[in-house]
Amino acid sequence: MRERERGRPTVTTAQDESIRATPRGSAPVPLSVLDLAPVGSGRTARDALRSTVDLARLTERRGYHRFWVAEHHSMPGIASSSPAVILAHLAAHTDRIRLGSGGVMLPNHAPLVIAEQFGTLEALAPGRVDLGLGRAPGTDGATAAALRRGESAEGADDFPRQLAELIRFLDDDFPEGHPCAGIHAVPGPVQGRVAGGVQRADRPSVWLLGSSGFSARLAGALGLPFSFAHHFSAANTVPALELYRESFRPSAVLDRPYAKIGVQVVAADSAEQARRQVLTGSLAMLRLRMGRPGLVPTPEEAEEHRLTPVEQEFIQDRLRNVVFGTKDEVRAGLDALVARTGADELMLTANVHGAEARLRSYDLVADAYGLPRG
Template sequence: MGVRHGTAPVPLSVLDLVTVGAGHTASEALRTSVELARSTERRGFHRYWVAEHHSMPGVASSSPAVILSHLAAHTRRIRLGSGGVMLPNHAPLVIAEQFGTLEALAPGRIDLGLGRAPGTDGATAAALRRTDRPGEGADDFPQQAAELIRFLDDDFPPGHPYTRVHAVPGPVQATSPGGVQSPHRPTVWLLGSSGFSARLAGSLGLPFAFAHHFSARNTVPALDLYRDSFRPSALLSAPYALIGVAVLAADEEREARRQVMTAALSMLRLRSGRPGLVPTPEEAERHPYTPMEREFVDTWNADVVHGTPDRVRAGLDELHRRTGADELMLVANAHSGAARLRSYELIADAYGLPPA
């Protein structure tokens, strides 16, 4: 199945944090992810990514490869990937093996989005063995990414210490007696919220995903830097950039506002060092916001495209015009899975994406 735009200006995709609302379990959140992946596949969304986070009670996506293997078993066509795997938390060989396995499970459907942040706080990053291994922090991200790509392609040069180390499943199987070369390998993306990864993605000729949903002020400068830095590669002849967009559509304006307030209060608590489950709309309404807290949630919600389907469509169209993004990846954070599912259905309806 090709990408079905309907009247959308570019492909629409999904970013899933596997959010856990108060009164719900991680098992329920993961079941919602399966339902959401199948629903958005039916409606012609292009790809479905999950993001690595740690030590956050309201986010159950600490193990993207595990979740993606489950989603691969419940879908047939939609691309699946990480948005992203936080590379400094892991040995490149391990990631190459995990995503080589995913590619074998879902041939031609796997994206490997790489980020250089820890996806958590400093103490948790240390527990992940990120900060107590010299030379393996975020500053070494370009070297780590290059090593990972070498493992995926199985092309370390002669004399390299890893020449005889192979990521399996991977290309080495084709060079073994009786081996058959797979026509696919995971597509590597670089993720970022600043100019660092934008410039690196451009110089390597890789597709780039920008986190507009939490770094909106940097979006246009980062995309300009990516395009200016781009050098054609075997993977891409021209730059390709998607942006993550926080979005929530509901049948009524007031309901959309109630739902986005749950995500805003959750983010407020996270930024205050008190991460928890995503609160209910009622809890978000009752919360005694201080003036500073009110300013934070208002500023946060100003970058969330929310409202009725027509209003959301207009907001997404305007964002596309302003950024020139090649793809919009929508992240709908709310307390209930039902609200998230409904949001994507309404957006699909607004753009005329026909049910399969």
């Protein structure tokens, strides 16, 4: 009852029961992590994935709630093309932190394959797996066509049907007569119903991701938790969250809306150090938007790059939506963001050059909120 009295949504799935026990220190909401395994200039994919493991261990020790990785393709500066593989590796190197996808781009995959992959993850890390789903390709159009083998009917517009099919596979509850009624995602619930079966009832917690109103409305209608990409669609954050809350219908998953937002955050020992790191990720994003994706540049490379007026405008617009500075400045920015949006959880991302800078940033944010050192 205390959660209701404070106005916090009640999370009813077994997977998310731990949210109320998450160490928050003085943070107004739980803090989580979205990692892209960024590959910096002079670094390898192996370096990037090693730093993702180091970051997962650090944030687990510091009391962060979730650690998600995002699906991207054909981007040299991002090594997270295969979330399920990375999450399996992280499951072997962590013990408590929730692990998930932020997200899996469902139109790129057959729902049965995703149900099997995340059923396997649930078997590896019982009770701590999230399946965040998006409808964008996570790449450019040509790469999306290669991923989907040219099957246009299986694109973003077909997302609600794909989602319904995936959830049916996860729950193993296709109705009699359905073409998939005799098909089972394994590992999954069917193993608990056959002779001698002792399969756990838990299954991955399903989230919808979005950067506009489509997924907000769908998540609300289905009574699912919603994660909004504030870090690259800040102008739509408040309208999308309002739409989600207005559309929300209670379900077996949630009795009230639960909204998480992703936010680009960089904390450093000085404001100038933080700004130097923010510029590395901003320049990488600029190059991506201009059709010239590459590795995340070093701070020195970013400083030496001479921006055109159009590029300068892009960078300044991006900086307005990044929370960066000293730990106290970052805390003030995050507190203001929670107050403005009413978010129930913050998922911090730091797509910058260098593992040391990323680790330091998350450590400083934890210090700012008095999270435990573990």
